Amino acid sequence: MDRAIVLLSGGMDSLVTAGIACRENDEVCFLHVNYGQKTQEKELECFRQLVLHYRPTQTRIVDLNWLGEIGGSALTDDKITIEDYQGRKDAPLTYVPFRNANLLATAVSWAEVIRANRIYIGAVEEDSSGYPDCREVFFQSMQAAINTGTQCPFPIEIRTPVIHLNKADIVKLGMKLQVPFEYSWSCYKDNQIACGVCDSCALRLKAFEQAGFTDPIPYAWEKQR
Protein backbone atom coordinates (compact mmCIF):
# COMPACT_ATOMS: atom_id res chain seq x y z
CA MET A 1 0.00 0.00 0.00
CA ASP A 2 1.33 3.43 -0.96
CA ARG A 3 0.62 6.32 1.37
CA ALA A 4 1.80 9.75 0.25
CA ILE A 5 2.23 13.08 1.99
CA VAL A 6 1.65 16.05 -0.33
CA LEU A 7 3.22 19.38 0.58
CA LEU A 8 0.36 21.61 -0.46
CA SER A 9 1.00 25.34 -0.37
CA GLY A 10 -2.15 26.25 -2.20
CA GLY A 11 -0.15 27.31 -5.25
CA MET A 12 -0.71 26.05 -8.77
CA ASP A 13 2.32 23.74 -8.90
CA SER A 14 1.54 21.99 -5.63
CA LEU A 15 -2.12 21.66 -6.62
CA VAL A 16 -1.23 19.83 -9.85
CA THR A 17 1.25 17.75 -7.85
CA ALA A 18 -1.61 16.82 -5.50
CA GLY A 19 -3.72 15.83 -8.47
CA ILE A 20 -0.93 13.51 -9.62
CA ALA A 21 -0.39 12.08 -6.11
CA CYS A 22 -4.09 11.26 -5.80
CA ARG A 23 -3.78 9.06 -8.91
CA GLU A 24 -0.52 7.35 -7.93
CA ASN A 25 -1.26 6.33 -4.33
CA ASP A 26 -3.74 4.37 -2.27
CA GLU A 27 -3.86 7.13 0.33
CA VAL A 28 -2.84 10.78 0.36
CA CYS A 29 -2.27 13.06 3.35
CA PHE A 30 -2.06 16.82 2.89
CA LEU A 31 0.49 18.95 4.72
CA HIS A 32 0.35 22.74 4.74
CA VAL A 33 2.99 24.98 6.27
CA ASN A 34 2.53 28.55 7.48
CA TYR A 35 5.81 30.41 7.69
CA GLY A 36 4.71 33.97 8.12
CA GLN A 37 4.41 34.63 4.40
CA LYS A 38 2.40 37.75 3.52
CA THR A 39 -0.26 35.71 1.70
CA GLN A 40 -0.53 33.10 4.47
CA GLU A 41 -4.22 33.74 5.03
CA LYS A 42 -5.20 33.21 1.40
CA GLU A 43 -2.97 30.14 0.99
CA LEU A 44 -4.55 28.55 4.05
CA GLU A 45 -8.01 29.27 2.66
CA CYS A 46 -7.03 27.50 -0.59
CA PHE A 47 -5.62 24.56 1.39
CA ARG A 48 -8.92 24.17 3.26
CA GLN A 49 -10.87 24.22 0.00
CA LEU A 50 -8.55 21.61 -1.48
CA VAL A 51 -9.06 19.40 1.57
CA LEU A 52 -12.82 19.60 0.98
CA HIS A 53 -12.28 18.84 -2.69
CA TYR A 54 -9.84 15.91 -2.42
CA ARG A 55 -10.79 14.46 1.00
CA PRO A 56 -7.31 13.26 1.98
CA THR A 57 -6.94 10.53 4.64
CA GLN A 58 -5.14 12.88 7.01
CA THR A 59 -4.30 16.59 7.06
CA ARG A 60 -1.87 18.65 9.09
CA ILE A 61 -1.16 22.37 9.30
CA VAL A 62 2.27 23.23 10.70
CA ASP A 63 3.48 26.62 11.90
CA LEU A 64 7.07 27.55 11.11
CA ASN A 65 6.58 31.17 12.05
CA TRP A 66 10.24 31.54 12.97
CA LEU A 67 11.05 31.25 9.25
CA GLY A 68 9.21 34.52 8.68
CA GLU A 69 10.56 36.11 11.85
CA ILE A 70 14.20 35.72 10.80
CA GLY A 71 13.44 37.77 7.68
CA GLY A 72 15.69 37.75 4.66
CA SER A 73 12.89 37.33 2.11
CA ALA A 74 10.46 39.67 0.41
CA LEU A 75 7.77 37.02 0.97
CA THR A 76 7.95 37.42 4.74
CA ASP A 77 9.70 40.68 5.49
CA ASP A 78 7.76 43.93 5.14
CA LYS A 79 11.00 45.88 4.85
CA ILE A 80 11.78 44.12 1.55
CA THR A 81 9.54 45.13 -1.35
CA ILE A 82 8.22 42.52 -3.75
CA GLU A 83 9.37 43.56 -7.20
CA ASP A 84 7.31 43.40 -10.36
CA TYR A 85 8.22 40.75 -12.91
CA GLN A 86 11.43 41.42 -14.81
CA GLY A 87 12.28 37.95 -16.10
CA ARG A 88 15.46 37.67 -14.00
CA LYS A 89 17.46 34.42 -13.96
CA ASP A 90 19.20 34.76 -10.58
CA ALA A 91 17.48 33.95 -7.29
CA PRO A 92 15.19 36.88 -6.53
CA LEU A 93 14.40 38.64 -3.27
CA THR A 94 11.43 36.32 -2.81
CA TYR A 95 13.79 33.41 -2.06
CA VAL A 96 12.97 32.16 1.45
CA PRO A 97 16.20 30.86 2.99
CA PHE A 98 16.41 27.05 2.69
CA ARG A 99 12.63 26.83 2.81
CA ASN A 100 12.25 23.58 0.91
CA ALA A 101 14.69 21.81 3.23
CA ASN A 102 12.52 22.84 6.16
CA LEU A 103 9.35 21.74 4.35
CA LEU A 104 10.83 18.36 3.46
CA ALA A 105 12.25 17.78 6.95
CA THR A 106 8.78 18.51 8.36
CA ALA A 107 7.13 16.11 5.93
CA VAL A 108 9.68 13.36 6.59
CA SER A 109 9.19 13.56 10.36
CA TRP A 110 5.46 13.20 9.87
CA ALA A 111 5.98 10.40 7.32
CA GLU A 112 7.96 8.41 9.87
CA VAL A 113 5.11 8.69 12.37
CA ILE A 114 2.21 7.92 10.04
CA ARG A 115 4.19 5.41 7.94
CA ALA A 116 3.96 7.26 4.65
CA ASN A 117 6.41 6.08 1.99
CA ARG A 118 6.28 9.01 -0.43
CA ILE A 119 6.52 12.78 -0.17
CA TYR A 120 5.31 14.95 -3.04
CA ILE A 121 6.55 18.49 -3.52
CA GLY A 122 5.59 20.74 -6.42
CA ALA A 123 8.98 22.27 -7.10
CA VAL A 124 9.69 23.50 -10.64
CA GLU A 125 13.27 23.81 -11.82
CA GLU A 126 13.01 25.05 -15.38
CA ASP A 127 10.91 28.09 -16.05
CA SER A 128 11.11 28.84 -12.31
CA SER A 129 12.39 31.93 -10.58
CA GLY A 130 15.87 30.54 -9.94
CA TYR A 131 15.54 29.22 -6.39
CA PRO A 132 18.44 26.89 -5.51
CA ASP A 133 16.21 24.65 -3.40
CA CYS A 134 13.92 23.95 -6.36
CA ARG A 135 16.58 22.13 -8.34
CA GLU A 136 16.73 18.37 -8.84
CA VAL A 137 20.29 18.22 -7.52
CA PHE A 138 19.05 19.60 -4.19
CA PHE A 139 16.28 17.01 -3.93
CA GLN A 140 18.79 14.24 -4.68
CA SER A 141 20.89 15.40 -1.73
CA MET A 142 17.83 15.56 0.53
CA GLN A 143 16.89 12.06 -0.59
CA ALA A 144 20.31 10.86 0.57
CA ALA A 145 19.78 12.63 3.91
CA ILE A 146 16.43 10.86 4.29
CA ASN A 147 17.95 7.49 3.40
CA THR A 148 20.67 7.90 6.03
CA GLY A 149 18.84 9.84 8.75
CA THR A 150 15.55 8.02 9.28
CA GLN A 151 14.85 4.83 11.13
CA CYS A 152 11.65 3.60 9.54
CA PRO A 153 11.83 0.13 8.03
CA PHE A 154 10.95 1.19 4.46
CA PRO A 155 12.37 3.91 2.18
CA ILE A 156 10.70 7.34 2.12
CA GLU A 157 10.87 8.69 -1.41
CA ILE A 158 10.73 12.32 -2.48
CA ARG A 159 8.66 12.78 -5.65
CA THR A 160 8.85 15.95 -7.71
CA PRO A 161 6.55 15.15 -10.64
CA VAL A 162 6.43 18.65 -12.14
CA ILE A 163 10.07 19.62 -11.63
CA HIS A 164 10.98 19.52 -15.34
CA LEU A 165 7.72 20.86 -16.71
CA ASN A 166 7.26 24.44 -17.73
CA LYS A 167 4.37 26.40 -16.30
CA ALA A 168 2.24 26.08 -19.43
CA ASP A 169 2.59 22.29 -19.36
CA ILE A 170 1.66 22.33 -15.68
CA VAL A 171 -1.56 24.16 -16.56
CA LYS A 172 -2.30 21.68 -19.35
CA LEU A 173 -1.64 18.71 -17.08
CA GLY A 174 -3.79 20.22 -14.34
CA MET A 175 -6.65 20.73 -16.80
CA LYS A 176 -6.33 17.11 -17.91
CA LEU A 177 -6.44 15.98 -14.26
CA GLN A 178 -9.35 18.37 -13.65
CA VAL A 179 -7.67 20.02 -10.68
CA PRO A 180 -9.66 22.93 -9.20
CA PHE A 181 -7.44 25.87 -10.22
CA GLU A 182 -10.04 28.20 -8.71
CA TYR A 183 -8.75 27.07 -5.28
CA SER A 184 -5.12 27.92 -5.93
CA TRP A 185 -3.14 31.04 -5.12
CA SER A 186 0.06 32.30 -6.69
CA CYS A 187 0.21 36.02 -5.93
CA TYR A 188 3.09 37.07 -3.65
CA LYS A 189 1.56 40.39 -2.72
CA ASP A 190 -2.07 40.18 -1.83
CA ASN A 191 -4.45 38.19 0.32
CA GLN A 192 -7.66 39.14 -1.49
CA ILE A 193 -7.28 39.80 -5.22
CA ALA A 194 -4.22 38.63 -7.16
CA CYS A 195 -2.10 41.64 -8.20
CA GLY A 196 -1.24 40.29 -11.64
CA VAL A 197 2.16 42.01 -11.76
CA CYS A 198 4.43 40.23 -9.26
CA ASP A 199 6.83 37.52 -10.55
CA SER A 200 4.48 34.78 -9.52
CA CYS A 201 1.30 36.29 -11.02
CA ALA A 202 3.13 37.11 -14.24
CA LEU A 203 4.40 33.54 -14.67
CA ARG A 204 0.96 32.13 -13.89
CA LEU A 205 -0.86 34.38 -16.35
CA LYS A 206 1.68 33.66 -19.09
CA ALA A 207 1.30 29.93 -18.42
CA PHE A 208 -2.49 29.97 -18.79
CA GLU A 209 -2.20 32.06 -21.95
CA GLN A 210 0.37 29.73 -23.53
CA ALA A 211 -1.67 26.68 -22.54
CA GLY A 212 -4.75 28.19 -24.14
CA PHE A 213 -6.92 28.37 -21.03
CA THR A 214 -8.42 31.13 -18.94
CA ASP A 215 -7.23 31.43 -15.35
CA PRO A 216 -10.38 31.08 -13.22
CA ILE A 217 -9.20 33.35 -10.38
CA PRO A 218 -9.96 37.08 -10.44
CA TYR A 219 -7.23 39.70 -10.90
CA ALA A 220 -6.97 43.25 -9.62
CA TRP A 221 -7.36 44.92 -13.03
CA GLU A 222 -10.67 43.17 -13.66
CA LYS A 223 -12.00 44.90 -10.59
CA GLN A 224 -10.88 48.27 -11.95
CA ARG A 225 -12.78 47.86 -15.21
Place this chain on the structure above:
Amino acid sequence: MDRAIVLLSGGMDSLVTAGIACRENDEVCFLHVNYGQKTQEKELECFRQLVLHYRPTQTRIVDLNWLGEIGGSALTDDKITIEDYQGRKDAPLTYVPFRNANLLATAVSWAEVIRANRIYIGAVEEDSSGYPDCREVFFQSMQAAINTGTQCPFPIEIRTPVIHLNKADIVKLGMKLQVPFEYSWSCYKDNQIACGVCDSCALRLKAFEQAGFTDPIPYAWEKQR
Protein backbone atom coordinates in the same frame (compact mmCIF):
# COMPACT_ATOMS: atom_id res chain seq x y z
CA MET B 1 35.78 36.44 9.73
CA ASP B 2 34.16 33.24 10.95
CA ARG B 3 30.68 33.43 12.40
CA ALA B 4 29.20 30.23 13.80
CA ILE B 5 25.72 29.15 14.81
CA VAL B 6 25.72 26.61 17.65
CA LEU B 7 22.69 24.36 18.07
CA LEU B 8 22.53 24.36 21.83
CA SER B 9 20.03 22.01 23.42
CA GLY B 10 21.37 22.49 26.91
CA GLY B 11 22.71 18.92 26.92
CA MET B 12 26.27 17.95 27.71
CA ASP B 13 27.34 17.22 24.14
CA SER B 14 26.05 20.49 22.74
CA LEU B 15 27.60 22.39 25.64
CA VAL B 16 31.07 20.99 24.95
CA THR B 17 30.46 21.69 21.25
CA ALA B 18 29.68 25.31 22.18
CA GLY B 19 32.93 25.47 24.17
CA ILE B 20 34.81 24.34 21.05
CA ALA B 21 32.93 26.74 18.75
CA CYS B 22 33.79 29.67 21.02
CA ARG B 23 37.49 28.90 20.48
CA GLU B 24 37.31 28.33 16.73
CA ASN B 25 35.32 31.37 15.61
CA ASP B 26 35.35 35.14 15.77
CA GLU B 27 31.67 35.23 16.61
CA VAL B 28 29.20 32.63 17.89
CA CYS B 29 25.40 32.75 17.82
CA PHE B 30 23.36 30.34 19.94
CA LEU B 31 20.23 28.64 18.62
CA HIS B 32 17.85 26.71 20.87
CA VAL B 33 14.87 24.72 19.64
CA ASN B 34 11.79 23.79 21.63
CA TYR B 35 9.96 20.86 20.12
CA GLY B 36 7.58 19.88 22.86
CA GLN B 37 10.04 17.59 24.61
CA LYS B 38 9.07 16.70 28.18
CA THR B 39 12.15 18.43 29.62
CA GLN B 40 11.71 21.56 27.48
CA GLU B 41 11.46 23.86 30.49
CA LYS B 42 14.72 22.69 32.06
CA GLU B 43 16.60 22.71 28.76
CA LEU B 44 15.50 26.27 28.11
CA GLU B 45 16.66 27.28 31.59
CA CYS B 46 20.09 25.77 30.85
CA PHE B 47 20.19 27.58 27.51
CA ARG B 48 19.52 30.91 29.21
CA GLN B 49 22.29 30.27 31.76
CA LEU B 50 24.69 29.37 28.95
CA VAL B 51 23.83 32.59 27.14
CA LEU B 52 24.75 34.51 30.30
CA HIS B 53 27.95 32.50 30.60
CA TYR B 54 29.20 32.71 27.00
CA ARG B 55 27.64 36.00 25.86
CA PRO B 56 27.09 35.02 22.21
CA THR B 57 26.71 37.76 19.57
CA GLN B 58 23.14 36.70 18.78
CA THR B 59 20.67 34.23 20.23
CA ARG B 60 17.45 32.74 18.90
CA ILE B 61 14.85 30.43 20.39
CA VAL B 62 12.71 28.62 17.83
CA ASP B 63 9.48 26.73 18.45
CA LEU B 64 8.94 23.54 16.48
CA ASN B 65 6.02 22.44 18.62
CA TRP B 66 4.52 20.46 15.75
CA LEU B 67 7.43 18.01 16.11
CA GLY B 68 6.11 17.07 19.53
CA GLU B 69 2.48 17.19 18.44
CA ILE B 70 2.96 14.52 15.76
CA GLY B 71 4.19 12.13 18.46
CA GLY B 72 6.17 9.02 17.67
CA SER B 73 8.81 9.55 20.35
CA ALA B 74 9.00 8.86 24.06
CA LEU B 75 10.64 12.28 24.45
CA THR B 76 7.51 14.09 23.37
CA ASP B 77 4.62 11.66 23.64
CA ASP B 78 3.12 10.95 27.07
CA LYS B 79 1.64 7.72 25.76
CA ILE B 80 5.14 6.29 25.20
CA THR B 81 7.05 5.52 28.38
CA ILE B 82 10.73 6.39 28.66
CA GLU B 83 12.53 3.16 29.45
CA ASP B 84 15.38 2.75 31.92
CA TYR B 85 18.83 2.16 30.47
CA GLN B 86 19.36 -1.30 29.01
CA GLY B 87 22.39 -0.69 26.77
CA ARG B 88 20.47 -1.36 23.55
CA LYS B 89 22.17 -0.85 20.16
CA ASP B 90 19.12 -0.19 17.96
CA ALA B 91 17.38 3.20 17.81
CA PRO B 92 15.31 3.47 20.97
CA LEU B 93 11.84 4.86 21.60
CA THR B 94 13.42 8.23 22.41
CA TYR B 95 14.30 8.74 18.74
CA VAL B 96 12.53 11.90 17.57
CA PRO B 97 11.66 11.43 13.88
CA PHE B 98 14.23 13.20 11.67
CA ARG B 99 14.88 15.74 14.39
CA ASN B 100 18.42 16.64 13.42
CA ALA B 101 17.38 17.38 9.85
CA ASN B 102 14.83 19.85 11.18
CA LEU B 103 17.39 21.39 13.55
CA LEU B 104 19.95 21.77 10.77
CA ALA B 105 17.44 23.16 8.29
CA THR B 106 16.44 25.75 10.91
CA ALA B 107 20.07 26.68 11.57
CA VAL B 108 20.89 26.94 7.86
CA SER B 109 17.96 29.27 7.19
CA TRP B 110 19.14 31.53 9.99
CA ALA B 111 22.76 31.25 8.79
CA GLU B 112 21.75 32.53 5.36
CA VAL B 113 20.10 35.59 6.91
CA ILE B 114 22.82 36.49 9.43
CA ARG B 115 25.68 35.42 7.14
CA ALA B 116 27.08 32.69 9.37
CA ASN B 117 29.46 30.29 7.65
CA ARG B 118 29.49 27.43 10.18
CA ILE B 119 26.90 25.40 12.03
CA TYR B 120 27.92 23.37 15.07
CA ILE B 121 25.88 20.42 16.27
CA GLY B 122 26.84 18.18 19.18
CA ALA B 123 25.87 14.84 17.67
CA VAL B 124 27.69 11.75 18.92
CA GLU B 125 27.86 8.68 16.70
CA GLU B 126 29.84 6.15 18.69
CA ASP B 127 28.75 5.45 22.23
CA SER B 128 25.41 7.03 21.33
CA SER B 129 21.95 5.55 21.59
CA GLY B 130 21.80 4.48 17.95
CA TYR B 131 19.96 7.42 16.37
CA PRO B 132 20.30 7.34 12.57
CA ASP B 133 20.42 11.15 12.35
CA CYS B 134 23.50 11.28 14.60
CA ARG B 135 25.75 9.47 12.15
CA GLU B 136 28.45 11.12 10.07
CA VAL B 137 26.98 9.72 6.85
CA PHE B 138 23.77 11.63 7.55
CA PHE B 139 25.62 14.89 8.13
CA GLN B 140 27.53 14.39 4.87
CA SER B 141 24.23 14.12 3.01
CA MET B 142 22.87 17.22 4.74
CA GLN B 143 26.06 19.06 3.83
CA ALA B 144 25.41 18.21 0.17
CA ALA B 145 21.84 19.50 0.55
CA ILE B 146 23.17 22.76 1.99
CA ASN B 147 25.71 23.10 -0.80
CA THR B 148 23.03 22.67 -3.47
CA GLY B 149 20.02 24.31 -1.80
CA THR B 150 21.28 27.64 -0.48
CA GLN B 151 21.97 30.86 -2.34
CA CYS B 152 24.44 32.61 -0.08
CA PRO B 153 27.74 33.52 -1.71
CA PHE B 154 29.94 31.48 0.67
CA PRO B 155 29.74 27.83 1.82
CA ILE B 156 27.92 27.02 5.05
CA GLU B 157 29.75 24.18 6.78
CA ILE B 158 28.30 21.71 9.28
CA ARG B 159 30.77 20.96 12.08
CA THR B 160 30.33 17.97 14.39
CA PRO B 161 33.42 18.18 16.60
CA VAL B 162 32.39 15.53 19.13
CA ILE B 163 30.84 13.02 16.72
CA HIS B 164 33.58 10.41 17.11
CA LEU B 165 34.30 10.96 20.79
CA ASN B 166 32.90 8.73 23.50
CA LYS B 167 31.02 10.32 26.36
CA ALA B 168 33.96 10.06 28.78
CA ASP B 169 36.22 11.91 26.34
CA ILE B 170 33.52 14.55 25.94
CA VAL B 171 33.54 15.10 29.71
CA LYS B 172 37.35 15.30 29.74
CA LEU B 173 37.36 17.77 26.85
CA GLY B 174 34.65 19.84 28.52
CA MET B 175 36.66 19.98 31.73
CA LYS B 176 39.73 21.09 29.77
CA LEU B 177 37.66 23.82 28.10
CA GLN B 178 36.13 24.71 31.49
CA VAL B 179 32.57 24.46 30.23
CA PRO B 180 29.94 24.99 32.93
CA PHE B 181 28.54 21.45 33.20
CA GLU B 182 26.30 22.68 36.05
CA TYR B 183 24.21 24.42 33.37
CA SER B 184 23.61 21.33 31.28
CA TRP B 185 20.73 18.87 31.29
CA SER B 186 20.64 15.31 30.03
CA CYS B 187 17.70 13.65 31.78
CA TYR B 188 14.88 12.58 29.46
CA LYS B 189 12.31 12.30 32.23
CA ASP B 190 12.31 15.18 34.61
CA ASN B 191 12.28 18.95 34.64
CA GLN B 192 13.60 19.44 38.18
CA ILE B 193 15.96 16.73 39.42
CA ALA B 194 17.69 14.32 37.02
CA CYS B 195 16.28 10.81 37.44
CA GLY B 196 19.63 9.03 37.08
CA VAL B 197 18.10 5.92 35.49
CA CYS B 198 16.95 6.85 31.97
CA ASP B 199 19.26 6.08 29.02
CA SER B 200 20.56 9.62 28.93
CA CYS B 201 21.26 9.94 32.68
CA ALA B 202 22.92 6.51 32.73
CA LEU B 203 25.28 7.41 29.88
CA ARG B 204 26.12 10.75 31.48
CA LEU B 205 26.86 9.28 34.90
CA LYS B 206 29.01 6.53 33.39
CA ALA B 207 30.89 9.15 31.36
CA PHE B 208 31.73 11.28 34.39
CA GLU B 209 32.81 8.20 36.33
CA GLN B 210 35.06 6.94 33.54
CA ALA B 211 36.54 10.41 33.08
CA GLY B 212 37.30 10.63 36.79
CA PHE B 213 35.14 13.66 37.55
CA THR B 214 32.05 14.29 39.63
CA ASP B 215 28.94 15.41 37.79
CA PRO B 216 28.01 18.79 39.33
CA ILE B 217 24.24 18.45 38.83
CA PRO B 218 22.06 16.91 41.56
CA TYR B 219 20.35 13.53 41.10
CA ALA B 220 17.11 12.17 42.52
CA TRP B 221 18.75 9.60 44.81
CA GLU B 222 20.87 12.27 46.54
CA LYS B 223 17.62 13.90 47.59
CA GLN B 224 16.37 10.63 49.01
CA ARG B 225 19.46 10.17 51.20
